[in-house]
Amino acid sequence: MSLLLLLVVLTFSKCKKGSDAANPENPLTQTETNLAATSTTSGVKSLETFTIASDGGFAYKIYDVPGTGDSGSQPTISTLKVFENGKELGPAHSNHAEIRSLGKGRYSHWLNSLYISASDNSDPRTNGRKYTYSLDGSTSSVVTPPVTNPIVPPVTAPVESGAIIGYAMVDGKTTGGTGGQTIVVTSYAALKSAVSSNTAAIIKVSGKITGTGFVSVGSNKTILGEKGSSLEGVGLLMYGTSNVIIRNMTIRNVVTYSNIVIKEGAHHVWVDHCDLSSDRNHGWDYYDGLLDVGNRADYVTLSYNRLHDNHIPMLIGFGDNNTNDIGKLRVTVYKNYFYNVSERQPCTRFGYMHVFNNYMQNGSGYGIGVTMGATVRTDNNYFENQQYPIYTEFNAKPGFVSGASTNIYKGSGANKISTAASTWVPTYEYKSELIPAANVPAVVMANAGATLTL
Structure with missing residues (x-):
């Protein structure tokens, strides 16, 4: 499963079919957005959709995060870093109550979930910012997911004047x-x-x-x-x-x-x-x-x-x-x-x-x-x-x-x-x-x- 990209800028609508002739689709609500984390641990990863939900106050919870999270016996073992528009958030390993009440970029990777807050306590699902993460200490904001091999169409004859192209x-x-x-x-x-x-x-x-x-x-x-x-x-x-x-x-x-x-x-x-x-x-x-x-x-x-x-x-x-x-x-x-x-x-x-x-x-x-x-x-x-x-x-x-x-x-x-x-x-x-x-x-x-x- 992959981790989280929280929706785009509000001025851009999500590239989603609002309605079409046979099967109209309901607009995506802002109460819950899907997110997931990639299983790859090297480099900075883009936040992709799977599940995110409000955890109360300024805190938002993302499920199924990869890597080893903090626990009661190892409260600072997680190496996960979270970035907002390329700038690292923190402090990490924050108390969950403080994430809810204070926010300001605090986050916690606890077990297999991530609890985060935006730097200005806005809703990260709708504030239009790009959120990324790394598990290996990487800080580069460039995302380079693997490219699948394209489907190559057969070569056609040269184009004639006025003919359909493509x-x-x-x-x-x-x-x-x-x-x-x-x-x-x-x-x-x-x-x-x-x-x-x-x-x-x-x-x-x-x-x-x-x-x-x-x-x-x-x-x-x-x-x-x-x-x-x-x-x-x-x-x-x-x-x-x-x-x-x-x-x-x-x-x-x-x-x-x-x-x-x-x-x-x-x-x-x-x-x-x-x-x-x-x-x-x-x-x-x-x-x-x-x-x-x-x-x-x-x-x-x-x-x-x-x-x-x-x-x-x-x-x-x-x-x-x-x-x-x-x-x-x-x-x-x-x-x-x-x-x-x-x-x-x-x-x-x-x-x-x-x-x-x-x-x-x-x-x-x-x-x-x-x-x-x-x-x-x-x-x-x-x-x-x-x-x-x-x-x-x-x-x-x-x-x-x-x-x-x-x-x-x-x-x-x-x-x-x-x-x-x-x-x-x-x-x-x-x-x-x-x-x-x-x-x-x-x-x-x-x-x-x-x-x-x-």
């Missing part, structure tokens, strides 16, 4: 409704009927379609938005289906669900040149995200989309406990434009994600979140006015990042990457599409969104 064309192809009937829809009922079967079809959306909830999209579909068309309040759901293309769609203000959700083993999906938005006037809980991928979904490409006016626009991996996502969630994210958002540009767990040539502008929190052992390659992205462009140190575990030095960080804070640099790169061909990071804002703003003439 994972939607790996281990199969995404062709959508090619060869099927073309259907023009102008109403909610017509759209719902046209996309419901698994028969190949090309559906063109014309005019403004208004409704609530979501429309379930069957396999072998291409959904194209004609000029000036939009879905108002209606989301698109790929639930276990495959071979779907969604292009040039404008989708706004979907309440309860994300505008587009790809989940439950859905695979080979391409979302391209869409305009997805809500607003940030209703608070974090009113709308969900804009474009979400999770629950064993795989082989997805998200390109040239505008995601804006939303707190949590793109999430890949819905929960820390969804370990069945390991080996899946292979997603390519390129030339998307994120603006007027808070975080998740995108945030990911578990999978292998390639993020290149995206423009992240004026996000109030973190840009790319990389957690739960996910592996992310970044190439030539442009971060502008982001507090933390790339952030690994939240949720239960950090993830791994390669290519961070290829990006431009304008008016942004430093990355918060707590793991050693990964060497992973995707093996499909994408270099013919890659442009210099300095050119990204102009190219992406001119081309992303529902700009196609179809």
